[in-house]
Amino acid sequence: MSRSDNQMDGPNDSNERTPLVNNSSTNSTLGNLGTLHGRQGIVGSGNKPLYEDDRAWVRWPMNFLHLTWETLTSNYVNILLVFVPAGIILGALDLNPTAVFIVNFLAIMPLAALLSFATEELSAKMGQTLGGLMNASFGNAVELIVSIVALMKGEIRIVQASMLGSILSNILLVLGCCFISSGIMREESRFNETVASTMSSLMAVAATSLIIPATLYSTLNDSNHDTEANILVLSRGTAIIMLILYCLYLVFQLKTHKKLFDAEAQEGEEDEAQILGPVPATICLILVTLLVAVCAEYLVDSIDAIVEEAGISKTFIGLILLPIVGNAAEHVTAVVVAYKDKMDLAVGVAIGSSMQIALFVTPFLVILGWIVGQPMTLNFEGFETVVFFLSVLVVNYLIQDGKSNYLEGCMCLGTYIIIAIAFYVYPEDAGSKIGVTVKEWLRPQ
Numbered sequence: 001m002s003r004s005d006n007q008m009d010g011p012n013d014s015n016e017r018t019p020l021v022n023n024s025s026t027n028s029t030l031g032n033l034g035t036l037h038g039r040q041g042i043v044g045s046g047n048k049p050l051y052e053d054d055r056a057w058v059r060w061p062m063n064f065l066h067l068t069w070e071t072l073t074s075n076y077v078n079i080l081l082v083f084v085p086a087g088i089i090l091g092a093l094d095l096n097p098t099a100v101f102i103v104n105f106l107a108i109m110p111l112a113a114l115l116s117f118a119t120e121e122l123s124a125k126m127g128q129t130l131g132g133l134m135n136a137s138f139g140n141a142v143e144l145i146v147s148i149v150a151l152m153k154g155e156i157r158i159v160q161a162s163m164l165g166s167i168l169s170n171i172l173l174v175l176g177c178c179f180i181s182s183g184i185m186r187e188e189s190r191f192n193e194t195v196a197s198t199m200s201s202l203m204a205v206a207a208t209s210l211i212i213p214a215t216l217y218s219t220l221n222d223s224n225h226d227t228e229a230n231i232l233v234l235s236r237g238t239a240i241i242m243l244i245l246y247c248l249y250l251v252f253q254l255k256t257h258k259k260l261f262d263a264e265a266q267e268g269e270e271d272e273a274q275i276l277g278p279v280p281a282t283i284c285l286i287l288v289t290l291l292v293a294v295c296a297e298y299l300v301d302s303i304d305a306i307v308e309e310a311g312i313s314k315t316f317i318g319l320i321l322l323p324i325v326g327n328a329a330e331h332v333t334a335v336v337v338a339y340k341d342k343m344d345l346a347v348g349v350a351i352g353s354s355m356q357i358a359l360f361v362t363p364f365l366v367i368l369g370w371i372v373g374q375p376m377t378l379n380f381e382g383f384e385t386v387v388f389f390l391s392v393l394v395v396n397y398l399i400q401d402g403k404s405n406y407l408e409g410c411m412c413l414g415t416y417i418i419i420a421i422a423f424y425v426y427p428e429d430a431g432s433k434i435g436v437t438v439k440e441w442l443r444p445q
Helices: 031-037 056-072 076-092 097-124 127-138 141-152 156-183 193-222 227-256 258-268 278-301 303-310 314-339 343-372 382-399 406-424 434-442
Strands: none
Touching (some): 056 097, 193 227, 227 343, 278 303, 314 343
């Protein structure tokens, strides 16, 4: 359970996972916790840190404190952990809904970072195949937990908007910031166009799977048949097929065509010291998941009051605000590696995360709704579906040549801001008018 001896080669060999505190064996900045690293005369036998002491009654508590400190200082955003107990207390006391929403909104950000950290630590010990499956399963765990809580409460619009928002924030906001971050340092950046093309093609399939239910719903709007039942059947069948495609993609990436992804994997596998062993990482994963579920519960409960008080639509909250919470740590990681010109890894994080949401999380929620009796479908509103399709189209054009620059990043960012403004003014009672419009065009004059 102790930290590996594989340390950084020098003081300048830092990256986005470098701890905030330099754990020197001679000068500790932890105050009273400085004895965690041991000093001559304190342990009594050499300079061995207390968390490696031969005495079990000393080693175990010191090792716990050491791992806890290393975990908490693994990311700058963890300073926001002070909002976790505050958000839980405010929610438990049923105080001002606006305060409950804001505090729990801020609390989920560091929890998402810790969840990502624990997943990476655990997957690093499990080999490439199992590690890839772990990252695929828990990479979007925060969005999944928030959506499951909302689904159980019957907030279908929140779930749909959150899924679409997570996809858009990754392929436009994150990818755009990555292009800009890399572009300000160099004239042009390159990445594996084959991998990017494969991911974007799957995103196009996901877009098609959303367009078909929305179009069918508009077509059956005036039909005598049970439109809702037909849409449910189509959505559930489509969800099963999408999950199968996602499983095939995992086989493609981790087994049959893993050479295509070797460069990306090698860039991600730097000589970083692993902090948590399998058992501590698993415990951390479970505890953080429970905290995310609690904060998400209070966050979702306060949404209705926010809609009434602030006049913000549920669509805007789910599509713009909630994805920022769930993807904050992932966004920072992608931008940092892009700044270092590791564009294969950055593009993989941005588009790969979107693909997981589109082909795994969203279909899974449809199937889960089927199990628990909630009518979760792939029938997004017509405006949302068109926005999603156009966003995928724009990104596909930008990445097809395997090159990027800051201007392309600004294009992605500008598109995302336009979409955010559009959904800010998008009324909650707006419905799909696609079918009506088509019928008006086809009607004889």
